[in-house]
Amino acid sequence: MKILVCISCVPDTTSKISFIENDTIFDKNGVQFVINPNDEFGLTRAMWIKEKDNSSIDVINVGLQDTEPILRKTLAIGADKAIRINSDPKDSFQVAKLISDYVSKNNYDLIIAGRESIDFNGNMVPGIISELLGMNFITNCVGLDIIGNKITAKREIEGGTETLSFDLPAVIGGQKGLVEESDLKIPNMRGIMQARQKPLDVIEVNKNNLFTETIKFYKPEEKGEIKMIDSDNLDELINLLHNEAKVI
Amino acid sequence: MAVLAYIESNKSKPKKNSYEIISYGRGLADKLSTELIVLSFNIDSVEDLSNYGPDKILNIKNNDLSNFNIQKYADVIAQACNSLSIDIIIIGGSADSKYLAPSLSVKTNSSYVSNVVELPSSLEPFTLKRSTYSNKAFSDITIKNEKKLIGIYNNSFGIVEKKSNPELISIDIIIPDSTLTTDSVEHGSGDISIADADIVVSAGRGLKGPENWNIIEDLAKTLGAATACSKPVSDMGWRPHSEHVGQTGKPVATNLYIAIGISGAIQHLAGVSSSKVKVVINTDPEAPFFKAADYGIIGDAFDVVPKLNEKLKVFKAGNN
Numbered sequence: 001m002k003i004l005v006c007i008s009c010v011p012d013t014t015s016k017i018s019f020i021e022n023d024t025i026f027d028k029n030g031v032q033f034v035i036n037p038n039d040e041f042g043l044t045r046a047m048w049i050k051e052k053d054n055s056s057i058d059v060i061n062v063g064l065q066d067t068e069p070i071l072r073k074t075l076a077i078g079a080d081k082a083i084r085i086n087s088d089p090k091d092s093f094q095v096a097k098l099i100s101d102y103v104s105k106n107n108y109d110l111i112i113a114g115r116e117s118i119d120f121n122g123n124m125v126p127g128i129i130s131e132l133l134g135m136n137f138i139t140n141c142v143g144l145d146i147i148g149n150k151i152t153a154k155r156e157i158e159g160g161t162e163t164l165s166f167d168l169p170a171v172i173g174g175q176k177g178l179v180e181e182s183d184l185k186i187p188n189m190r191g192i193m194q195a196r197q198k199p200l201d202v203i204e205v206n207k208n209n210l211f212t213e214t215i216k217f218y219k220p221e222e223k224g225e226i227k228m229i230d231s232d233n234l235d236e237l238i239n240l241l242h243n244e245a246k247v248i
Numbered sequence: 249m250a251v252l253a254y255i256e257s258n259k260s261k262p263k264k265n266s267y268e269i270i271s272y273g274r275g276l277a278d279k280l281s282t283e284l285i286v287l288s289f290n291i292d293s294v295e296d297l298s299n300y301g302p303d304k305i306l307n308i309k310n311n312d313l314s315n316f317n318i319q320k321y322a323d324v325i326a327q328a329c330n331s332l333s334i335d336i337i338i339i340g341g342s343a344d345s346k347y348l349a350p351s352l353s354v355k356t357n358s359s360y361v362s363n364v365v366e367l368p369s370s371l372e373p374f375t376l377k378r379s380t381y382s383n384k385a386f387s388d389i390t391i392k393n394e395k396k397l398i399g400i401y402n403n404s405f406g407i408v409e410k411k412s413n414p415e416l417i418s419i420d421i422i423i424p425d426s427t428l429t430t431d432s433v434e435h436g437s438g439d440i441s442i443a444d445a446d447i448v449v450s451a452g453r454g455l456k457g458p459e460n461w462n463i464i465e466d467l468a469k470t471l472g473a474a475t476a477c478s479k480p481v482s483d484m485g486w487r488p489h490s491e492h493v494g495q496t497g498k499p500v501a502t503n504l505y506i507a508i509g510i511s512g513a514i515q516h517l518a519g520v521s522s523s524k525v526k527v528v529i530n531t532d533p534e535a536p537f538f539k540a541a542d543y544g545i546i547g548d549a550f551d552v553v554p555k556l557n558e559k560l561k562v563f564k565a566g567n568n
């Protein structure tokens with residue numbers, strides 16, 4: 001089976017978020033970039049498939065040259081080949097369209113992306129890819145079984161899960177639950193050495209489909225002062241929640 | 249040219265966030281001086297929708313749409329948009345709506361912007377404010393496309409009452425076959441889902457072990473709240489994954505979030521910061537959560553939570 005895992009390169013979850021140039025650009029200064037956590041769960045799940053049936057795993061990223069260390073890391077974890085589409089990712093449709101164009105020229109059986117990136121939080125890329133390519137799709141995926149051409153997958157719904165079955169080719173939006181946190185792999189020395197020899201193809205883009213543009217960022221308003229309540233005076237808390245906050 | 253607000257139903261009733269979606273649609277249609285059409289599937293009575301100002305209601309009744317299926321739903325909504333000449337679609341932030349929105353945007357050639365928290369601040373260029381960086385920031389985003397799909401962030405815009413006298417309309421639709429089969433739906437043990445709850449009671453590693461969760465569940469029951477937990481709690485299997493909230497879990501945007509024995513790590517706060525009011529109960533006065541909360545109690549959960557629960561029961565009994 002040929003698997004493609006979409007990789008977004010995002011600020012580490014502990015990053016302080018700040019902006020420069022009149023709040024128009026994210027300040028990368030001092031920020032460490034990582035594989036988007038939702039994508040890493042998907043990559044790990046793809047590795048399990050590979051270990052079982054010798055599938056090939058390609059990873060794809062739409063990004064500029066500074067994402068290459070992250071792509072090398074996915075190769076060190078075990079992907080066979082990386083593809084970087086050389087374009088600044090500014091819009092989910094743009095990213096999804098570039099990936100789907102690549103897929104239509106290089107058939108894949110299974111495409112795994114994260115349900116969302118933790119920086120843009122679009123919740124769009126896997127869904128748009130699936131629709132552009134006419135492939136089956138589920139997102140918020142927390143369970144995946146593949147036998148031959150048939151997939152049985154679970155998706156998280158409000159208050160529970162839903163189990164669906166469908167055929168390959170398909171697009172999956174992954175998240176925690178697809179594999180557990182403890183299943184994630186830290187690349188070992190051998191992996192890191194091998195990754196240096198693995199192909200990392202760069203593809204140039206001649207057309208970007210940009211329909212949206214982020215023009216300004218804001219930090220959330222500072223919280224007002226916290227009101228401390230004595231643990232022996234819980235009636236006061238109830239009073240405040242009822243009369244001041246009006247939430248109970 | 250018109251605005252269409254798509255709302256979900258549950259057991260033939262509009263879902264709770266429907267009123268917010270319609271309110272947003274009304275606000276937008278007024279700004280654009282156009283009409284608002286509400287689209288729903290299989291709702292028994294559409295009467296209370298008219299409290300929020302729709303001009304028209306299209307409630308499609310069809311057994312083939314009684315269970316959610318992304319392919320059927322996205323296709324039928326797209327058909328409705330096509331036959332009603334819709335330029336802007338409004339959709340909510342539920343799991344199902346976020347699942348189908350990308351497909352719908354492609355089917356209708358619209359540009360989709362998710363996590364929107366306000367009406368557009370400008371129509372030329374069309375500018376929306378959305379939550380980004382896992383709730384650590386907001387951004388203004390402009391859409392150049394004529395056709396737009398606006399996904400609104402739950403509980404961000406609020407409900408605005410505005411009585412109207414909507415016309416009930418119908419259209420011809422064709423329901424496509426689906427290549428996806430739903431085998432089963434499993435509902436968790438909790439009565440209320442985190443997404444639907446007005447109040448969420450959440451607990452962390454400070455609770456020491458799964459056997460102690462009865463005090464959390466009791467408090468949640470008294471408040472009619474959903475239960476949630478921090479990531480390590482679900483990683484250790486003390487609580488199901490579906491309760492994990494935060495940057496890598498579910499987002500929470502409730503009216504009241506009560507955090508018990510949760511330190512307030514940046515990844516946790518990112519996911520819960522859109523909740524309107526936050527209460528923290530923690531033994532450690534230095535816990536970072538105190539900096540992000542509205543009300544705080546320094547105290548031992550095992551002492552405070554049962555006492556609070558008893559007092560709330562009395563309060564609730566007195567208020568009903």
Ligand SMILES: Cc1cc2nc3c(=O)[nH]c(=O)nc-3n(C[C@H](O)[C@H](O)[C@H](O)COP(=O)(O)OP(=O)(O)OC[C@H]3O[C@@H](n4cnc5c(N)ncnc54)[C@H](O)[C@@H]3O)c2cc1C
Pocket residue numbers: 013037451452453454455477478479480481492493494495496497508509510511512513514515516519529530531532535547548549550
């Ligand atoms: C990539 C990544 C993603 C992450 N995503 C998330 C996420 O989505 N959600 C999330 O929650 N975390 C996330 N985390 C983990 C996060 O960094 C913290 O480790 C986690 O939130 C801490 O959980 P906690 O507050 O339950 O535990 P702790 O940090 O151990 O805090 C326990 C708290 O309980 C208090 N306490 C102890 N005993 C009592 C008592 N008897 N009564 C009252 N209080 C008591 C302590 O004072 C302490 O403040 C992520 C981490 C990483 C690296």
